[in-house]
Structure formats: C-alpha cells, structure tokens
Amino acid sequence: MRLNFKGKTAVITGASGGIGLEISKKLSQNNILVLMLDLKSPRKEFLNNNKNCEFKKVDVTNFKKLKLHINNFYKKHQSIDYLINTTGVLWFNKDISAINIDSNIWDKVFEINLKSMMYLSKIIVPKMIKNKLGSMVHISSIDALSGDDKPQDAYGASKAAMIRLSKSFAIQFASKNIRSNIILPGPINTGMQIRWKKNPKAKKNLEKFIPLNKVGKPEDISNASMFLLSDEASYITGTELIIDGGITAKP
Secondary structure, three states: OOOOOOEEEEEEEEOOOOOHHHHHHHHOOOEEEEEHHHHHHHOOHHHHHHHEEEEEEOOOHHHHHHHHHHHHHHHOOOOOOOEEEOOOOOEEEEEEEEOOOOOHHHHHHHHHHHHHHHHHHHHHHHHHHHHOOOOEEEEHHHHHHOOOOOOOHHHHHHHHHHHHHHHHHHOOOOOOOOEEEEEEEOOEEEHHHHHHHHOOOHHHHHHOOOOOOEEEEEEHHHHHHHHOOHHHHHOOOOOEEEEEEHHHHHO
C-alpha cells in the first residue's frame, strides 16, 4: 500500500535517537519538510542524505527556545502539519520504585517525558487549527500498561499519562481536522538499550519471552508512525497502537 500525505511539514522531537532518525528519514523520503529537534545532533551524513531535514539543538524542557525554533520553522513554511513526539528518558539506575526514588529524578523524568508534550501542544496545535490540518503521533511504552517487580516508576507513570493526554487531544481537536494517536513499543533495539551491548545474554533471554522471538527495530515503529500520519489513517484518532512482538497478549 502506498501512503499519501496531504501535509508538507513536520516537527519531530527526540529526532536523533534510533526511532526518531528512522521517522525523520521516512518523512524526508516522502517529500515532507522536517524540523528535527534534539539535544543530540545527528551525523552530518544523515542531514546530507536527507535534504528535507533541518536540525536544531534544543532541550525540550526549555519552552522559550522550543517555541523559538518551531515558530521560525512555521514562519518559513507557513504550516506545521505533523507532530511526532518520540521524546523519552529511561534512567535504569536512577528511575526506581516511587517509594525510593529521588524526587528530583521523578520530577525531571516527568518534565522531559510529559511536560514537553504539553509544551509542544501549546506551540503547535494552534498552528494546526489555523491551517485546519494536523496529525500527531506520540511514543509511549508498554511499561505504561502494567506494574513491574523491577520498576522504573517515573518512566512508566509518565508514559501512561501520555496516553491519557493523547486521547484528550483527539477529542478536543477532532472537529478541527486534527488527529492524535499514540504508539506503545515493547523492547526495541535503540541506543536506550545500551545494556544489551554489555550483556548480550540478557537480550537473548528476553527474546525467548517474546512470542515473535525477537526484539523490535526502529523501523517497526517508524513504519507504524508513517501509517498513522498518512491520509490512509484519516479515520483513526484517539487510539493506542501496541507494537511489542506479542508480549502484552500473553496470559
């Protein structure tokens, strides 16, 4: 199936991570102009090979600078049609049970993972309303759906809150031709999972637990994101899509 896109411009946060880079590349390949936002810069060859992408280094918790870069992009192109929010931090050694976690770590995780989503909506949604076109895809996690005996409570709770906020956006702005959907990945082989390089056995043990017997790739999430953004998904809003190799379907 060939995907079609009415929109011509996109903003993506967490753009230099594995999932963000893949989505940025696919957007560019579909002749969509992309503003990539991240604290980490992509490699020069990526920008050289994806001429529709421009990168700005920014902390997504800095509302003033975030607004500046997005507004400049909007002034240049007169629209922001797509928002892809892949922002997320998971600090394995610091993000622990809520009864033990440092409250500053808790607040910082929520600021990066959730408050940035509010910031982006405040800046971008009014522009989508003005142009009567918009589609948003946010990246949550299957950690939002269940508890854990080895918890990352701030991460899981913030990702659960993202689901609720995405649904609210879908209802609030449906009449303005703006859609909002959210993806819940399972284990994906990205830079966030550097622990697997240090302990390949842990990855192999995890794969045995996954019904499809493998961890996912960034392309698995980018493919789904592109579908949800596209005209072919024009009747899909307010939903969450689980991409986890079957983990959450297990009894």
